[in-house]
Amino acid sequence: MQKFSLNRRLVIIIVCVIVSFALMTVSVTIRNKKSTPPLVQQFGNDIVGLVDRVVAIPTNGLSGSVSSVSELLNTYQENQQLKKQVSELAQTKVRDQTLAKENKQLKKEISLNSSLTDYTAVSAAVITRTPSSWQNQVVINKGSSAGVTKNMPVMSGSGLVGRVAEVNKTNSKVELITDNNDTANRFAVSITTKSGKTVNGVLSGYNSTTGQITMDNITTKAKIAKGDKVVTSGLGGVTPKGLYVGQVAKATGSDYGLSTKLYITPATDLSDLNIVTVAVSKQ
Amino acid sequence: MYRLSKLRFGFPVFLFLALFLDGAVSQVFNVQMFRYPTAMVSHLVVLWLVCGAIFEADNGDFPMPLARWAAVAGAVFDLYYTGIFGIYVFIFPLVIYVTRRLVSWINPNFLSGLLIYFIDITLVEGLGYVASRAVHLNNAAGSAFLVNTLGPTLALNLAMFVILYFPIRWVYNWLK
Numbered sequence: 001m002q003k004f005s006l007n008r009r010l011v012i013i014i015v016c017v018i019v020s021f022a023l024m025t026v027s028v029t030i031r032n033k034k035s036t037p038p039l040v041q042q043f044g045n046d047i048v049g050l051v052d053r054v055v056a057i058p059t060n061g062l063s064g065s066v067s068s069v070s071e072l073l074n075t076y077q078e079n080q081q082l083k084k085q086v087s088e089l090a091q092t093k094v095r096d097q098t099l100a101k102e103n104k105q106l107k108k109e110i111s112l113n114s115s116l117t118d119y120t121a122v123s124a125a126v127i128t129r130t131p132s133s134w135q136n137q138v139v140i141n142k143g144s145s146a147g148v149t150k151n152m153p154v155m156s157g158s159g160l161v162g163r164v165a166e167v168n169k170t171n172s173k174v175e176l177i178t179d180n181n182d183t184a185n186r187f188a189v190s191i192t193t194k195s196g197k198t199v200n201g202v203l204s205g206y207n208s209t210t211g212q213i214t215m216d217n218i219t220t221k222a223k224i225a226k227g228d229k230v231v232t233s234g235l236g237g238v239t240p241k242g243l244y245v246g247q248v249a250k251a252t253g254s255d256y257g258l259s260t261k262l263y264i265t266p267a268t269d270l271s272d273l274n275i276v277t278v279a280v281s282k283q
Numbered sequence: 284m285y286r287l288s289k290l291r292f293g294f295p296v297f298l299f300l301a302l303f304l305d306g307a308v309s310q311v312f313n314v315q316m317f318r319y320p321t322a323m324v325s326h327l328v329v330l331w332l333v334c335g336a337i338f339e340a341d342n343g344d345f346p347m348p349l350a351r352w353a354a355v356a357g358a359v360f361d362l363y364y365t366g367i368f369g370i371y372v373f374i375f376p377l378v379i380y381v382t383r384r385l386v387s388w389i390n391p392n393f394l395s396g397l398l399i400y401f402i403d404i405t406l407v408e409g410l411g412y413v414a415s416r417a418v419h420l421n422n423a424a425g426s427a428f429l430v431n432t433l434g435p436t437l438a439l440n441l442a443m444f445v446i447l448y449f450p451i452r453w454v455y456n457w458l459k
Contacts, residue, residue, distance in 0.1 A: 003291070019369070019373075020370070020372075020414070023369070024370060026368075027368040041447075044359075044441030049363070055303035056307050059304070059307040063311040067424065081324050127310075128303070128309070128310050129309040130306070131309045131326070133432045134412070134420045134421040134423075135420060137364075137366075139306070181420045181421060208320035271317055
């Protein structure tokens with residue numbers, strides 16, 4: 001390197017910068033337009049994913065055992081609270097079964113095969129997380145061989161956490177809803193207000209200081225109250241209807257006072273993900 | 284010398300171990316490291332590479348193909364972790380280049396190594412910010428980047444350097 005003149009070094013730097021920007025632009029375009037990455041990248045990612053499991057599984061297991069010890073400490077209190085909830089849940093579950101059966105019969109009667117609410121759940125473990133502050137992204141251990149395709153919604157615990165951004169054969173990347181990049185595909189959601197009106201809209205971003213999801217440009221006159229539940233509406237895409245997103249925390253006027261802006265408290269803790277569920281819709 | 288040593292195979296093994304540990308650490312200490320809006324990013328792979336350049340200068344008869352391996356690690360980082368190719372594949376070799384230049388001016392030891400690592404992490408995070416800003420992956424302002432990302436990341440990684448400098452030196456000496 002020492003024998004290069006300044007001129008030659010400058011040329012190398014400029015060429016590197018140009019090539020770098022070209023590669024970045026191409027890969028961003030591929031990420032936005034294509035449903036899967038190029039075959040070489042897919043193959044490479046599959047191999048790297050397999051090797052990564054050798055490192056990731058022991059460390060995740062270690063953290064699991066540590067957290068189970070700390071969880072042991074407040075087991076008693078939790079147990080009492082959960083017992084109460086279980087008795088209520090059994091009731092709800094039986095009713096849910098009856099309703100699902102009735103729903104199926106009614107659908108058959110009007111010869112409707114599948115509606116927006118139908119999906120199968122594929123559960124996956126989180127292998128690793130992108131070590132970057134710009135991309136809130138995790139890698140999960142299920143890919144196209146398990147039926148996962150791009151843009152499918154991903155849930156954890158009781159609520160929505162993100163969408164599938166890239167699919168390889170045996171692993172895929174999930175972009176969390178905390179990711180604020182410009183190219184992120186936003187979820188179409190709806191809110192049923194206390195008076196029974198339905199308000200449709202699109203999630204617009206994530207406010208990192210308050211930890212709330214925002215929803216913008218709502219022009220309805222319906223009164224949205226704090227605590228109203230936000231669910232996916234199933235419109236426009238592969239997201240099924242009725243996935244729980246969170247509760248309305250605050251409704252304010254937008255920056256220019258023309259529309260309403262909502263702040264939504266997410267249903268699950270978005271920073272602590274171990275097992276997630278991909279909602280594979282039947283299409 | 285390099286061809287005959289254990290380092291030839293040991294170096295890439297530890298390089299990929301560090302690369303995967305970055306992701307695993309981010310996943311396990313998720314709650315502590317990514318406390319919004321601040322984010323601490325672990326850069327163990329950069330630590331392994333920079334230590335390689337520092338210990339290489341310590342005994343001059345031991346040149347290693349560091350830049351090549353840095354590019355490989357960067358390529359895997361781009362494809363597997365971020366999915367955007369063309370960022371770290373250039374930044375990691377640049378870090379090796381900068382470290383080698385600095386090491387030729389400053390006699391490397393623990394304290395000056397800390398200083399060099401400070402510059403390297405600033406370089407990695409700064410260029411990473413500029414690149415992701417250019418392709419619209421983030422919309423953070425420069426001041427927000429300094430306070431929320433660069434500061435905590437430097438704190439974490441310098442602490443890691445202090446803790447891991449001597450163990451890594453031991454590993455390099457063992458591999459040699």
